[in-house]
Amino acid sequence: MAETTGITRIAVQVVGVSMPGNWDRPLGYTGNKRYVAVYWDCSVDDVYITDGLVGRSGGAWWLYANLVDHDARQQISATLMACGVSDPLNNWPLGGHETYATHGLILDRFEHSLWVAQLSNISRSLSLQHLSSGEDIGTITMSLIREKDALYKDLVIRPNIPCDCARGWVLLSDYYMPCPRCQRSGKIEVIPEVVTF
Numbered sequence: 752m753a754e755t756t757g758i759t760r761i762a763v764q765v766v767g768v769s770m771p772g773n774w775d776r777p778l779g780y781t782g783n784k785r786y787v788a789v790y791w792d793c794s795v796d797d798v799y800i801t802d803g804l805v806g807r808s809g810g811a812w813w814l815y816a817n818l819v820d821h822d823a824r825q826q827i828s829a830t831l832m833a834c835g836v837s838d839p840l841n842n843w844p845l846g847g848h849e850t851y852a853t854h855g856l857i858l859d860r861f862e863h864s865l866w867v868a869q870l871s872n873i874s875r876s877l878s879l880q881h882l883s884s885g886e887d888i889g890t891i892t893m894s895l896i897r898e899k900d901a902l903y904k905d906l907v908i909r910p911n912i913p914c915d916c917a918r919g920w921v922l923l924s925d926y927y928m929p930c931p932r933c934q935r936s937g938k939i940e941v942i943p944e945v946v947t948f
């Protein structure tokens with residue numbers, strides 16, 4: 752169960768939603784912690800996923816958008832109201848193009864369940880996942896900020912076209928598998944055509 756990191760004390764479960772296995776992978780998460788938080792980061796206008804230590808943007812934002820805008824919008828809205836948000840549909844608290852998130856989704860990667868909680872509670876609760884490795888929360892918070900900055904500095908532009916998968920992952924029934932076409936890069940390098948006569 753979820754008691755080890757206190758998720759059940761700070762979050763409300765989204766009832767009636769079962770997430771595809773590996774849903775976090777196309778979103779950009781590469782770690783192995785049980786809980787990750789997902790929300791829209793207004794500062795970069797992109798989906799953001801974090802386990803409390805390592806977080807990143809640049810993932811398959813449309814999977815997140817499909818979930819919150821279509822597939823589970825009613826269930827997530829009801830859960831937000833259970834978290835005390837009075838009018839979630841008109842005052843969307845998970846972040847947007849011009850509004851900073853006050854709440855986030857928590858994905859239980861082991862149980863494939865989805866939860867909602869306030870961001871301030873999420874960050875501390877997720878940080879507790881890492882305490883067994885002997886790091887204190889201050890160090891974790893700093894490394895989270897560093898990681899995010901480093902990712903943006905590492906952006907390299909190469910000639911390529913987007914693969915039609917989800918950022919390097921393809922959905923097989925209810926589970927995401929690495930895409931064989933682009934080798935998980937999400938991009939297919941453009942090979943210049945050689946014209947011969």
Ligand SMILES: [Zn+2]
Nearest residue numbers: 914916930933
């Ligand atoms: Zn692909």
